Amino acid sequence: MTEKLLWMHGAPYALGNADEDCPAITPYLVEGDNRPAVIVCPGGGYGTRAYHEGEPIAQWLNGLGISAFVLRYRVAPYQYPCALLDVQRAIRTVRFKAEQFRINSDQIGVLGFSAGGHLVSNAGTSYDKGNKEAEDVIEQVSCRPDLLVLCYPVITLQGPFAHEGSRDNLLGKGAELAQAEQLSSELNVTEDTPPTFIWHTSDDAAVPVENSLLFAAALSKHKVLFDLHVYAKGRHGLGLADDEEHTRSWTDACASWLAFQDFK
Template sequence: MTNSNREWIELWPEGAPWAQGTTDEDIPAIMAFPVGEQGRGAVIVCPGGGYGMRADHEGEPIALWLNSIGIPAFVLRYRVAPYRYPCALTDVQRAVRYVRHHAGGLGINGAKIGVLGFSAGGHLTASIGTQYDSGNPDAEDPIDRQSCRPDAIIPCYPVITLKPPFYHEGSMLNLLGDSPDPELIERLSCETRVTPDTPPTFLWHTADDEGVPVENAFLFASALRKNKVPFDLHVYETGRHGLGLAEGDPHVATWTSVCGLWLERQQF
């Protein structure tokens, strides 16, 4: 999913939970994009792709933009269909634990680990922001002793709900299969999982997004507001789904500037 010569770092060198083979698609991994400055927070990037693939333009270019504002980044290769829930969520949880565990050696502030994702990757981002744990202190693997709670989340034109009328059907089917359990649909509709402990959130969307309706962002923002969670919400008048950095649209492209200021406010 990248043209970079950088190497992937396997999150489970001895094999990931529920792995069905040994190809790259069976091996969750992160690719590091460090910066020279030490002690900054880091952001893990989750490309979108409807839980069926991972879009190139929502991976490495985003990490390089984060580097340009002095923030270390990691692109996550999480598992997609035919893998189902909870594989992708377990992968991003492991990525947060991994980066936090190795923060000292990586020159990163382990108390400032953010997650940023697009579309279905935005759903994954909102999912880890609402479904995390403090780690297992008795785990044999020291990485599993780390908390997987992010310190900030940035869902970009995200899938939030898995319930009609505003859900993205393809993402839901890839994540849960053809006959999803109604309880899982409810549990994985992120707007239902927000609590006062949900991390500070930066959301952006376009008002006329035909792929994932803007109501997804509204649902999540409303839940954040009800729970008094700090958030930024930015809705642009027009723009197709999947814009990434939106370099061809000077108006929407301002999301990176505003997000950079927000990350500075969060002390990343």
Template sequence: MSTEREWIQLWTENAPGAQGGGDEDVPALQAYPVQEKGRGAVIVVPGGGYGMRADHEGEPIALWLNDVGIPAFVLRYRVAPYRHPSPLTDVQRAIRYVRHHAGQWGINPARIAVLGFSAGGHLTASAGTLYDSGNPDATDPIDRESCRPDAFIPCYPVITMKLPHVHEGSRLNLLGDNPDQALVESLSCETRVTPDTPPAFIWHTADDEVVPVENALLLAGALSRNKVPYELHVYESGRHGLGLSEGDPHVATWTDLCGTWLTKRGW
């Protein structure tokens, strides 16, 4: 990930639950603006099993979005040893932050999407199913903003925390050993979908050996039952963690499809 772009801290003081003051304790965004004003923005959430953040799922994605005229932000969210709710708190704050400062970047505050990969896809889907309208009485004006994204884009995502389709490494890093069953249920995104859930673009590969494709299917089924607009693309073959998939021309078509979907929805 680029070291030349400034990291924008999401809190002026310590983040809630911060265990120190190093980079890994400080949730932050890198901004990738575009010249055209009034466009919607996308917050990019790299994957990494809630234990790290994969560089190829960060800046390259933001630069692709810039290439199609969409401003982007890459999120540095907290990972293990941090556990829930820290990552969710971070992505919710990122949405509020971008919405609050939309005028500064010439962004449409009513068009803020989140796009994430693998465990970052779980965090993206969590943002799309666990949100609030902001606290109007908050001292911090950023906390008065809604953290509901206007669209979410989970890419080969972890969706469920339940057997048999859970990615166990992600669950371990996020929830620890032997998590409470109510917590497992509440962070299984397919159980949180309602008719108010924002539209989604989902893609996966059918033979993913790391995160089973059933994760994407569970989410799509929940969206369908609740009559939430969504688009689902399941490619026949492709390893986990492809990112832009520049080495696989078939799967690489996801970027064109996603870009068209975002444009159609007003980005």
């Protein structure tokens, strides 16, 4: 697959021009026109991006008839707002180039694992309709996703349920409490937050399940439709969970939910 840079002349705040300085999407396209699409954000604590939460997920989505784009977003030493700018740019780019990619510009979701789930939840609670005055035509396009899929996500950056590694990589050690609160996604949900699918395991020892519960409660409060699936056991970072007889059913549940959202 051939990756496509999100900014041809350098990303905002870029520190160089190596691959890790240059956000990109790798398309995994299915046959047909007007297909739904999902942008995939692998996890890795904002310090790396896990391969098994990237390409294999795109290929699974392809099997559902959904085109996918794996996002190479910036991680440490890059800090906020770089990763958020990257996923917003990815949504704008895919939407702007919908005809080229043969996708439906009104069916663009984002899916993320762990810290990638935090990035996705931020994308779903912090977006705009585009800057119509921008010289860059891609920046004129909305970056609101049409749905969210959160897989054992980091959600809160404060209190006992925060994943400290993700927070430190995103904000720097000793980050101000106000900034951690600002980027705790459960506090930013509104009635306009996109419909969301969430799954987690109850004994996740790295990212407590309360992260997903907090986000689900916020969605419920604002009457946003969501699916929440909590499995009894399973280590953090399962990805497709192929080797977990019970937990691997998350893919069936998610496929059903995506079809319910007309992503099929």
